[in-house]
Amino acid sequence: MTKPIDFWNSVEKTNPKHTKQYSDSGQTRTTVDAQVKKKMITEKFGIYGLGWGVVAGSENYDRVHYDDEKESVLLNYTATAFFVHDGNRGEFPIAAQVLEAYRTKGGKGYKKVDSEAMKKVRTDALTKGFTDLGFCADIHMGMFDDQDYVHGAQMAAHAKEMDEKEEAAKKSYDEIKSWLAEQVKSAESLSNPASYNKALDRLAEKVDMKCKVAGLSSRGFVDKLMSSKREIKQ
Secondary structure, eight states, X not given: OOOHHHHHHHHOOOOGGGEEEEEETTEEEEEEOHHHHHHHHHHHHOSBTTTEEEOTTOOEEEEEEOOSTTOOEEXXXXXXXXXXXXXXXXXXXXXXXXXXXXXXXXXXXXXXXXXXXXXXXXXXXXXXXXXXXXXXXXXXXXXXXXXXXXXXXXXXXXXXXXXXXXXXXXXXXXXXXXHHHHHHHHHTTOOSHHHHHHHHHHHHHHHHHHHHHHTOOXXXXXXXXXXXXXXXXX
């Protein structure tokens, strides 16, 4: 029987490759790419809108105008997020705010308006909200301030990527092998040796292209095709 903390532990680690540092109030902080985090959530809960997302009709945008020399406009966003795990649906509130407009140069410059403020505030609320479930929690727990932890996370992420690449390569190899076997079987119905050999040449070109796309070597497949050619009697 699993413990509630097991889910948190399964999603808390962040791949350093997908992080970046930024300055906030004089302090250096770490953030993770929003799309990468959305992918992590999708891997756990499923397609956005079905396994997780924002409850329809719950979103609210509110602008606060500050009557100061900078003419600042703060965009506030609140909504209810949901997720489905092991057949159970959960909901929780999310919120965020961004500076949508302000006057540059301490109020003496031009009026700057962020045309992507609505998208930013929504994405910020959604991705940060799921941190409460444990997603990329190591960043918010201050673990990325420890360089030894970051180095270890880099090594672990690299090992995982290598395993995934190896698994993907094996799957591609098996699929190409199965496809080629069917194509050769079909070509064997050609009684004319010249036609059969031409068919194998075309297959060699196709399998070479498929292997290039999959990042595999086609030499073994092509060599086997060439050795299967029929002798043409003069």
